[in-house]
Amino acid sequence: MESQAFHHGNLRAALIDAGTALLESDGPHALSMRELARRVGVTPMAAYRHFADKDALVTAIAESGFRALAEASHVAMPPGSDAHLLAMARVYLDFAVARPAMFGLMFAEPLDMGRVAAMSDAASDAYRPIRDAVAAALGPRADEDKVMVGVIRLWSAVHGYAALRLSNRLPRAATVRDRFDEVMEAVIASLR
Amino acid sequence: MESQAFHHGNLRAALIDAGTALLESDGPHALSMRELARRVGVTPMAAYRHFADKDALVTAIAESGFRALAEASHVAMPPGSDAHLLAMARVYLDFAVARPAMFGLMFAEPLDMGRVAAMSDAASDAYRPIRDAVAAALGPRADEDKVMVGVIRLWSAVHGYAALRLSNRLPRAATVRDRFDEVMEAVIASLR
DNA sequence: TGTACATCAGTGAACGCGCGTTCACTGATGTAC
């Protein structure tokens, strides 16, 4: 794929990929239209053929993060079991640890979910596995309201742990995986 | 305090205050040495008499946020009770909701706690009330390790809820205060 | 199968801007005698 063609072929995807890489290696401040165009080997203005402005590109990058997270959340394991919930929690934490800048970007702004439809969809895709897993764990007798509270309890705990760990605000001893498992098991056990 | 004096008098504090205000009104991107100097009515270079560089100023602003949070965390209530823990959780959430940009800044970077001593102190001040409250709730028989796990469970839940709420990732119905109380009560009840 | 031409996806130069920070300086303050 190194043709010198005038037409790039898949510039949109290439920009998002370059953005994802740059985000992780140099942080969110490094994300710029010019630098991404440079990395993809294209004129700054070429990006504007695919994104209305910088904000649109950044949003698309965050969106791709949500999609990756949603994909990783499909854990092959009997749904409804405690082990299933724990496995999903681990996926979430592992994602945050492996891609801290992306994780930060995804939750950085109150990205107006109404305005950016695709973003909203991607985020929902990430939300659904959690919801379904909790619903399965609580059993068919739990109504939607109970499921929602369960989701919030679990998600808050996992997200909070991940966020605090990334920002180095947790006591040292807490950052090893076993501590995470211990904490999550307690949360999960208390869910029903 | 509107003297036209050559010497400002308390430039350092004025810059931090202006930064706090600007942060909340215009977001973290708006924080700049030049703009803050402008707002305080001083030459851009004057700020460098008090801060080595921009990073130092921003860190000082985040630090002031931690101090404000720590101060607000001194809840007048019998320590050790569930109500005390719930009240502290509310303080945390209220802080995040009232000052979302500050909250974001405080946890934005893995602010190298070793490098910036004052920052580390301020963050510790914010941590201690939580720790003490959990220790009181668990009683004197709980060893330090047990307390730590309790702190992580509570803090993760509160922080995660706050972070998710600020980024608009929670289901709508979950954002009202009653839902928060419900969730936190469940967490607190399951602590011991 | 061949060609005209509309459309698509880039180029390239330029703009105005605000930023962090440098440098050399000067007015205000406070302390030693």
Place this chain on the structure above:
DNA sequence: TGTACATCAGTGAACGCGCGTTCACTGATGTAC
């Protein structure tokens, strides 16, 4: 109490930079006939 002078806390002009975005353009592609 008065004054010399070191130090402190600002000024003011300038730098170089990278950015987002504008404008007018041109080469490549693919479709209609």
